[in-house]
Amino acid sequence: MTAGGDIEALIQMMARLPGFGPRSARRAVLQLVRKRELLLMPLADLMQQVAVTVRECPRCGNICSGPLCDICLDPKRATGELCVVEDVADLWAMERGGAFKGRYHVLGGTLSALDNVGPEELRIPMLITRVEEEEIREVILALNANVEGQTTAHYIADQLEGQVRLTSLAQGVPVGGELDYLDDGTISAALRARREV
């Protein structure tokens, strides 16, 4: 490569972002260089700023730049409903849906004996404290529908049993989904949870 040291280093670092490889990173860097005033400079400034200000919300684990995240600060979201998710990406996915009006609790992963991840590593004690202190009426376990997610959900359910209403996301056919392309497990789950029309 013949792009000069800094530019080559920038390409290699961009290539480490998810969704980028060496070739697409090169294309992105060329675009950045071509739009230096419009894209490269503001992006560099914004990254500097985020690098300084970004932190974990001490209450829910969302990322934020203030003392608490926007959701924890919003008084309208003190609905007594707490949605437990694995990570911030899942929180964002829930927010995209726009159907949930309460607050979140980000675990930061799932329980894993193999990787030595116990409840203390996962903000689970903090969850139990919050349920007691914030007048939570319902905890919605929005964990991924895989083995790790469901193991973690079971553990949390055991801990909170009797203190609060515990629910989890419904399983079934995705909106717009075609039966022919669904796996057998999803079809069985949708059948078991069938509803009156």
Added chain:
Amino acid sequence: MTAGGDIEALIQMMARLPGFGPRSARRAVLQLVRKRELLLMPLADLMQQVAVTVRECPRCGNICSGPLCDICLDPKRATGELCVVEDVADLWAMERGGAFKGRYHVLGGTLSALDNVGPEELRIPMLITRVEEEEIREVILALNANVEGQTTAHYIADQLEGQVRLTSLAQGVPVGGELDYLDDGTISAALRARREV
């Protein structure tokens, strides 16, 4: 979205990079925030630095951070061969191949009557000056094999006729290419340019 002003702004700006959409930009920003020390801070610094130092090589049009680009500065590449490409991405593609040992001339686009791009907008006068001044023996027209590229190649060939040896890249079957997946034009070109085994 609920990621706070700066982070949301960063996502929106990352989404403007080629190869990124809103969703992949969000994933990339999460990754950046998670690896603040290892990825976000060095990337922000590097972008700042590139934004300050990057410029167009005044001789060939490559991007560089010094007075001339690495290729123009390298005395070993003064081979008397000059490879004409449309843009820096094409220069990088040629360098990946590693077969060319001479220097480049980046036009910065192709001639286009519709978009009012004439020879003066394209560093073509500079190319003619370089051919005279740098003892160029051969100009390789490595322009894209589409109408705009070939029109530009014809124009340059007209300008330089008689002064220098003019060549263009061979057309034919790509290495590893399967005939069944090639367009008719490529197969015809490969047949016309067939060689003795």
